[in-house]
Amino acid sequence: MEEKVPLFGKTLSELQELVAGYGLPKFTAKQITDWLYKKEVKSIDEMTNLSKKARELLNANHTFGLTEYVDVKESSDGTRKYLFPTAHGKFIETAMIPFKDRKTICVSSQVGCKMGCLFCMTAKQGFQGQLTAGEIVNQIRNLPERESITNIVYMGMGEPFDNLDEVLKSVEVLTSEWGFAMSPRRITVSSIGIIPAMIRFMEECEAHLAISLHTPFHEERQKLMPVQIAYPVEQVVEQLKTYDFSGQRRVSFEYIVFGGLNDTPAHVKALANMLRGLKCRVNLIRFHPVPGTPLHGTDEETLQQFKDSLNSKGILTTIRASRGLDIDAACGLLSTKALLNKSAPS
């Protein structure tokens, strides 16, 4: 029997195509997006302004497409980590990070990751599959905190630009008037810098961009991040300099600070040189050790000096607060490797 296709996550144009295929009126697509993205219903039967025939057709071939989380862990700082099953029997993690008056959701875009960064726990589980746009948006739609979310960051499991079609669709669902109608300025997509995908993202999406930089030196980055061999960060930055960031759209650079490795004055100088002329921000991140890596975090004094040195060179630099460390929800720690041999309900 053919698998039923979830409706949740479909864009308006996809739904228009779908209803046209069923011989239903075009306006049915807009009615469906209202039920999917604006109302608190969870089944096709509850789409009561659709004709009976429309509901029967949809029920025969589709599911609504929402998936509840199956586990949640809460940190002493209020951060929560949710575990969601995927359609193909795997699991993903989503973090909800409260900080002052903000609530940020950190969503996953893939099950595992192919990029192999030395400092990342997700890399250690390898790659098990792409998430659909529906599975990405579901991580937001199905959280208890949904109504109070202020920001969404694509910084969970996976490399968003390695799943760009679905990531772009998910942002479209989140930001369109027919969808969740969020401002794209509340969304940041983070990537290690896959240049062709980045160019497409910049052209087709208005969300903020964050690039994982971690060192300005080619050979050093090559050791930390194998992607450097294919897409050197120097080229990523040069490409970014061709875009206009003088408006509201932001580009930022993530920089995990490793003790004795990338926290020297030479790094400050090279980083400042590299980013000169680009309106951007650098976010310094404390390293959260993962098993099997030879890396360790820098001390607080060096971290502060590093920040001050960059700021004094005109590079707006902040230190990101570590959150959710005690439940492995902090940056670079998300992983469902331990669950790979367990079956998620599908």
Place this chain on the structure above:
Amino acid sequence: MENKIRLDLSPKLNSFPEFMNTQTPELLEVKLTRHEEISPGVYVIGFRRRHDFSPGQAVKLGIDKKHPPRIYSICSGNQDDELCVLFNIKDDGFLTPRLAALTIGDTVYASPPYGTFLGTEEPAWWIATGTGIAPFRAMLRSGMGRSKILVHGVRRLNQFYFSNELAEGLGDNYHRCCSAERMDGVHPGRVTAFLEKRDDFSKDWKYYICGQAQMAVETRDLLIEKGIPFENIVTEIYF
């Protein structure tokens, strides 16, 4: 105990070799001079070499200028007349089925060679899975086979591409691992299982890893666990 890292990389942003194209390489029209299915669903295709390159580098290949090109490691030597790449057909891929359907004389679009997964004369372990053997074959054909130990891991026995040539060039330093089939002279199991049992890793040697992500990450972790400094490990992942 804290493991303090000191890298002596003398890094400079302008430290690329002269031939390293630091800009997005332009695609040039070339005509195929080689198109060979060397194993079911696995192809070597090539065209006349126009550029010098360093073994280990890659080219971008596309079937036109409209669709995005993909990156393929060069598998030919730097003195060969042809520049060749190795690929397998990805069932859900756009490009590889189309490349496989081409014939000699057809046009493809190729970038100049680029990339920094560079072979050297230094003693090294070359560790590959599947088509990740390509850059090491390029290195061997370019005369870099001295003091090298090659480990190639595959799932099926017919995936030991270029095995005759590699065996001839490397002799006892060529190790094959097969996870799903058995044969005399081939180590049963995955590359990581083979490496796990070895205790002859020199901390001063370089370790080049090429192939799919899971193997690359596991191999890198295993080598680090065995005391290899991570600055001596270079990883090329086929994304």
